[in-house]
Amino acid sequence: MPSVASKQYPDDVSLLVLLLDTNPFFWSTTSITFSQFLSHVLAFLNAVLGLNQLNQVVVIATGYSSCEYIYDSSLTSNHGSFERDRTGMPPLFASLLNKLEDFVTKDEELSREEGNEDRTPSCLLSGSLSMALCYIQRVFRSGHLHPQPRILCLQGSPDGPEQYVAVMNSIFSAQRLMVPIDSCYIGVQNSAFLQQASYITGGVHHTPKQLDGLFQYLTTIFATDLHSRGFVQLPKPIGVDFRASCFCHKKTIDMGYICSVCLSIFCEHHKKCSTCGSVFGQSKLDESSSVSDKKKKASQT
């Protein structure tokens, strides 16, 4: 029996958790339409499932205000009938599209309720990363035989600095679990979060230049399972943007103040650390300036 089991789980079985960016504010501004993008992605998913009989794919939609599991290939309800329905879509993804549409409707309602206009139009990356890690943790606890999980983040929206702490926490959890986070960034600016995520967890980060060749990029770079990555050379970025964002204003900063108790980063001097509550002493620079002010006042009176 053990020999059969090992045959059933060769070392290149993978569980791919795909985080799909469905931020409408991004998709309304790009050159590639969402439908074209979806067709590339769906073909890619098909290819991954075709690489190995035991591969699994999970899709999580990253919306503007919420995230949800849209597709899980291991659920039997997804192994639908083989006949094409009249709409022309292979039945494998019919349920995916249905769920996606429902999700978008729900997300719209939530976004309207939220009404926070001042937020950058970013997607909820921290939410979907957390959901992905929860799913993977469940797979780990299901027993000895499980595929090797990895996360692929397909994103175009810019980074939301208010999510910095949450995203960093997820990245470190993924590092602990030894789950690589690959990232494919199709947006305009550079995403520091994704670069850091891939660097820290040992995944691959790439920014495709030609969006109509997205399928080619996906199958060449991101379809390789973890075992084969030892033999295959994948493109590596030259440098990583490691700048942190401050905890008070969420600005990206190079130099700042750090609480010596909990290592939280601030861009300006505070009296109290907002994370751990420790009181800071007065900095010497402020002291000398305040004393000279006092002296000025004293000598004026």
Next chain:
Amino acid sequence: MAGGQVEKRVKYKSSVKDPGTSGFLRIKEAMLLFVPDDPKSDSKLKVQTQNIKSQKYTKEGSQKPAWLNLTNKQGRSHIFEFGNYPDMHACRDFITKALAKCEEEPNKPAVPASTEQLSIRELELRFKLLKENSELQRLHKQFVESKVLTEDEFWATRKKLLGKDSIRKSKQQLGLKSMMVSGIKPSTDGRTNRVTFNLTPEIIFQSQVVIYWVRNPLIGVQVASCALTYRAPCETIFAEKPAVRQAFISYVPSKMTEKDFWTKYFRAEYLYSTKNTAVAAAEAAEDEELAVFLKPDEILARETRQKIRRVDPTLDMEADEGDDYTHLMDHGIQRDGTRDVVEPQNEQFKRSLLQDLNRHAAVVLEGRSIDVDSEDTRIVAEALTRVKQVSKADGETGKDANQERLERMSRVAGMEDLQAPQNFPLAPLSIKDPRDYFESQQGNVLNAPRGTKGLKRNVHEAFGLLKESIVEIRARGLSDPLIKPEVSFEVFSSLTRTISTAKNIIGKNPRESFLDRLPKSTKDEVLHHWTSIQELLRHFWSSYPITTTYLHTKVGKLKDAMSNTYSKLEAMKESVQSDLRHQISLLVRPMQQALDAAFQHYEADLQRRTAKSSGGERPNGYV
């Protein structure tokens, strides 16, 4: 700073519990004067600033009132209670500045004095470290000899290196051999009745004791003469048998020679080894000195009794003389393995193997207690006696100490559930609401205005677009062909290019770094620049904020050295071969960026200082 003084209303307390006399505190540069309100009270205080050794103050966030505690060089402390915290801070700053000023002048002559005070040992350590570590030597030559850094500063950050070395230097103590002296069996030469003890060199330093026996019809054997050829004494024997040591000190050289002493000793050993207690008793009766060796060791017995008395009853309530395994008889296994029944009057002339073993083991575990390495038996014996006396004096417990010990034992052995319930004043739990953390994260984000006011209008539009796309793809199915072959080819070629250029930059072997491909001299230069920049930057950043002129000059010197290094880096970049130039500049860039940041900070700080001093003069026309 000229003519500066601070005046505040305070309460002066001589100790923490003192309620405090209210009065007026006037702090000038040179001294501090406290005048109480009540002219009749006599707590007027005048303290020279030079005498103030240190100051402590209560923290602002705590509930305590604003106290400033000054300790002077004699150890007395003065506590001043201020009405509010800003007052206290003002006074504290003033005193700090005054102290800094006082320190600066004596500091300058003190600096060379402190280097003289360095022990020779430390200097030796430093030389050794420099010799061993060529990189350190290079840094040292570059900075200390060009007077950029002083010796003290250079070694201040390397205390760990110096400390470790000194630990390594301490000698490891050698222990004693665990072979037993008395385990040596003599060899008997049947013909001439000669019994030879051969003793090993380490313990008894090549002593060889040859004892001649002559048959005595009465008791069988008897010592006739002894030829001793030995050179040195037996440390182990003296350590194991304090009675022998005592006897040695008292008998030699007054009553007998050393030779005779050892002869008798080994005779006694021989008698022990035979189980003939009758003989032993007889000989002991005849020869007084021999009897000393044959009797059980009194000194040891005394020591053991004391030790047993000191056993903590929480460990062993029943410790008594039965636990004295080193001195009392055990259950009777003799040295040569037989069991024997002894007559009661001769019991003292027996000694069992276990006794010997235990005693020897105890001595070996204690280790060498003296460092005397002499050949003269007497010196060794005396040294051992001295050590034992010292330890005995330390261990001797007077009545008070005994009492204290008993009290402590009763405290330790207390049973908690038999004691009365103690109602300690409980401090209330303060569990912070975790939402505070998350809200503080969001809080300031809302304050920053963004130019996305039009977002709300677009929500419906954007989502509408998205939904349309989904409907479209469902209707259309996957596009066919999914991807055009030209596009595909382009993608492949660009990826290949990316990967191969990365390989050129990073190297075929991911473990091989670019540095290894440089010529050796360039590589060394780059690495050396890196370490020197680290050193300079470490000293530079630690000198900020600048409070004394010493730091000011230090920063100036460091800045000059850094500009020097910067220009050297530039020169290196230009001098290197053209195909490596790009990579070298990539390597050198972070170093230059670090130096740039330091220069920026320096300039900004300088500007701020000049602005402050010039700005301070304008409204303050008294300067």
